Amino acid sequence: MAKQQKETVIEVKDLCKTYFMAGGMSQSVLKNVSFKIEKGEFVAIMGHSGSGKSTLMNILGCLDRPTKGAYYLTGKLVSQKTDNELAFIRGHEIGFVFQNFNLLMKRTIADNVSLPLIYQGVGEKERYKRAVEMLKIVGLKGYEDRLPTQISGGMQQRVAIARALVNNPAIIFADEPTGNLDTKTSDEIMALFSKLNQAGITIVLVTHEDDVADYAHRMIKIHDGRKEYDGLRSAYLNKEGQ
Amino acid sequence: MIYQILKESWISISAYKLRTFLTMLGILIGVAAVVMMVAAGQTVQNEITKTFDSMGTNLIIIGPGETVSGGVRGGRGRPSVSFDDVESLKNLKDVKTASYLVNFAVQAVYGSNNYGVSVAGTTPEYLEIGNWEIDKGSMFSEKDLKTGRPYVVIGQTIVEELFGLQDPIGKVIRLKSRPFTVIGTLKEKGDGLMGDDQDNIVMMPATTFRQRIHSGFRPQYTNVAFVKTVSEDKMEAVANRIEYQLRARHHLKDGVANDFSVRLMTDMVEKVRSVGFALSVLLASIASISLLVGSIGIMNMMLVSVTERTREIGTRKALGASNKWIMLQFLTESVMISFMGSFVGMVVGVLGSQVAGVVFEKQVPISLWSVVISVTVAVVVGVVSGLMPAIKAMKLDPIDALRFQ
Ligand SMILES: Nc1ncnc2c1ncn2[C@@H]1O[C@H](COP(=O)(O)OP(=O)(O)OP(=O)(O)O)[C@@H](O)[C@H]1O
Ligand SMILES: [Mg+2]
Numbered sequence: 001m002a003k004q005q006k007e008t009v010i011e012v013k014d015l016c017k018t019y020f021m022a023g024g025m026s027q028s029v030l031k032n033v034s035f036k037i038e039k040g041e042f043v044a045i046m047g048h049s050g051s052g053k054s055t056l057m058n059i060l061g062c063l064d065r066p067t068k069g070a071y072y073l074t075g076k077l078v079s080q081k082t083d084n085e086l087a088f089i090r091g092h093e094i095g096f097v098f099q100n101f102n103l104l105m106k107r108t109i110a111d112n113v114s115l116p117l118i119y120q121g122v123g124e125k126e127r128y129k130r131a132v133e134m135l136k137i138v139g140l141k142g143y144e145d146r147l148p149t150q151i152s153g154g155m156q157q158r159v160a161i162a163r164a165l166v167n168n169p170a171i172i173f174a175d176e177p178t179g180n181l182d183t184k185t186s187d188e189i190m191a192l193f194s195k196l197n198q199a200g201i202t203i204v205l206v207t208h209e210d211d212v213a214d215y216a217h218r219m220i221k222i223h224d225g226r227k228e229y230d231g232l233r234s235a236y237l238n239k240e241g242q
Numbered sequence: 243m244i245y246q247i248l249k250e251s252w253i254s255i256s257a258y259k260l261r262t263f264l265t266m267l268g269i270l271i272g273v274a275a276v277v278m279m280v281a282a283g284q285t286v287q288n289e290i291t292k293t294f295d296s297m298g299t300n301l302i303i304i305g306p307g308e309t310v311s312g313g314v315r316g317g318r319g320r321p322s323v324s325f326d327d328v329e330s331l332k333n334l335k336d337v338k339t340a341s342y343l344v345n346f347a348v349q350a351v352y353g354s355n356n357y358g359v360s361v362a363g364t365t366p367e368y369l370e371i372g373n374w375e376i377d378k379g380s381m382f383s384e385k386d387l388k389t390g391r392p393y394v395v396i397g398q399t400i401v402e403e404l405f406g407l408q409d410p411i412g413k414v415i416r417l418k419s420r421p422f423t424v425i426g427t428l429k430e431k432g433d434g435l436m437g438d439d440q441d442n443i444v445m446m447p448a449t450t451f452r453q454r455i456h457s458g459f460r461p462q463y464t465n466v467a468f469v470k471t472v473s474e475d476k477m478e479a480v481a482n483r484i485e486y487q488l489r490a491r492h493h494l495k496d497g498v499a500n501d502f503s504v505r506l507m508t509d510m511v512e513k514v515r516s517v518g519f520a521l522s523v524l525l526a527s528i529a530s531i532s533l534l535v536g537s538i539g540i541m542n543m544m545l546v547s548v549t550e551r552t553r554e555i556g557t558r559k560a561l562g563a564s565n566k567w568i569m570l571q572f573l574t575e576s577v578m579i580s581f582m583g584s585f586v587g588m589v590v591g592v593l594g595s596q597v598a599g600v601v602f603e604k605q606v607p608i609s610l611w612s613v614v615i616s617v618t619v620a621v622v623v624g625v626v627s628g629l630m631p632a633i634k635a636m637k638l639d640p641i642d643a644l645r646f647q
Contacts, residue, residue: 091562102557119562
């Protein structure tokens with residue numbers, strides 16, 4: 001990780017999320033979570049099932065708003081923005097990689113990769129050109145006119161990664177990106193993430209697999225909605241090892 | 243952005259060709275039915291107008307009064323307008339001409355041919371009243387009327403039925419075994435309002451008619467008389483003058499009801515036209531029920547589509563699609579479907595009504611209405627039936643939508 005000058009991409013302060021359910025019940029899922037993520041970092045968010053990882057990712061990804069606390073993305077306070085403002089931020093600043101790929105199965109791979117650019121008003125030719133560039137980066141040169149149904153799961157996830165890169169985001173969020181893949185394919189995908197990170201791209205991923213987390217430099221562990229550990233992945237492993 | 247939305251919508255609906263086509267079919271049938279019904283209604287109205295135009299509209303029709311017995315209105319009274327009454331009306335202000343008609347159905351015979359005809363005893367002025375034109379020969383004259391000459395002027399049906407290719411002028415036909423000389427033929431007029439053959443007519447002087455065809459109960463009286471005014475706007479005034487004149491001639495005291503009736507052709511035309519229009523509206527309304535069904539079909543299909551594509555909607559939102567974009571995309575899809583349906587429906591409707599026109603030998607107009615109807619339907623149905631699904635799509639929470647299986 002090349003740490004030249006520090007440039008904060010994400011800053012959350014005392015983030016809380018409470019779900020209010022029918023019948024007046026409520027569940028506090030995130031409790032006063034605070035941390036910063038600098039440009040170029042590769043962070044793994046870990047924790048057991050139900051600990052609040054996805055909830056945190058949704059807020060970081062501007063798909064959801066915190067109940068309390070502040071969230072700054074590239075210096076801008078985004079925690080109180082409207083739906084449309086959040087949509088704009090997602091389109092311009094964020095790249096998503098999902099566990100189940102979420103490709104449009106009836107559209108070509110190039111269409112899928114360039115989909116985020118439609119909402120920025122980028123023209124058809126330019127979109128295709130960008131899709132071809134991105135596919136080259138993820139190692140799928142020549143696949144632009146195929147359909148997602150004609151390629152394997154690992155390749156589909158590469159397409160999804162290409163799609164996450166296409167809008168030049170400040171950060172990429174991946175919620176269990178290898179959850180649907182076998183070990184070998186998982187390793188390939190993680191190698192791709194590492195390569196992208198080395199090229200300077202900030203990555204935050206959620207996983208509960210140690211092998212996957214090992215690709216990250218830093219680890220944030222959530223336990224029952226609280227931050228339990230935040231530091232180097234290697235330091236955590238050493239501590240566990242004792 | 244509009245182009246991008248159109249393109250995305252187009253790709254989406256063309257991905258489900260069969261479903262899109264079946265959904266379109268509902269609107270297609272609906273629009274085709276409405277267009278055909280409107281065309282049918284307009285054809286009826288045109289036929290009515292054509293028939294009235296062939297008679298002329300600045301016409302006043304005088305008939306018998308209504309029988310009144312014990313304060314209850316009954317049917318038509320006996321003929322009360324005399325030939326002389328009608329003659330006297332010619333001198334009224336703004337009257338162009340007047341005539342009357344007595345008729346009777348008999349068998350006409352020429353050589354070995356015979357044909358059932360309608361004989362009209364009338365005056366030379368009837369030609370102008372009924373917008374008739376002489377084809378060959380001439381109309382009988384005022385003198386022929388006075389002297390009761392056995393002259394007849396015959397319509398084209400009778401020319402064909404009795405004479406075929408022969409020249410009828412100067413030939414003698416027999417009506418009720420009595421001889422009549424054909425002195426003229428009438429130009430063809432075509433079918434009347436009720437599909438009756440207007441060209442099945444034998445005209446002769448009313449005097450001749452009374453002497454040789456049918457003397458009637460009151461020989462000098464007629465059931466129907468016509469007054470043509472100089473222009474349409476003078477009709478009311480002339481009708482009043484006629485009423486005044488006839489009441490005076492019939493010596494009717496104040497308070498006594500007319501023993502005749504005066505009706506304006508324009509009023510009758512209006513009445514018949516309004517019936518024709520009501521008929522068109524009724525037919526179109528019935529046909530539009532199928533449009534309603536078609537539009538429910540679109541709404542249903544779009545709702546299914548939104549549910550099926552929940553994950554797609556979630557993905558699009560996560561990748562930066564605004565609510566407005568999502569809503570417009572789904573709305574555009576439904577408008578596109580209804581647009582294609584209406585357009586094809588319009589074409590089918592126009593072609594169908596033309597084919598029907600050929601089959602029924604009627605001139606069917608291709609009206610601007612079909613275009614207006616289909617465009618309106620396309621937009622209204624598309625928006626109305628697409629709005630609810632589009633709003634549903636817009637309101638989907640991206641997190642829930644992404645989690646949807
Ligand atoms: N929309 C919601 N309404 C109510 N409760 C919710 C909602 N979403 C999540 N929760 C609850 O919040 C808690 C945390 O959920 P979350 O999905 O963040 O867990 P997670 O750490 O991602 O778990 P996993 O590893 O299984 O994906 C869970 O108990 C879940 O039931
Ligand atoms: Mg989760």
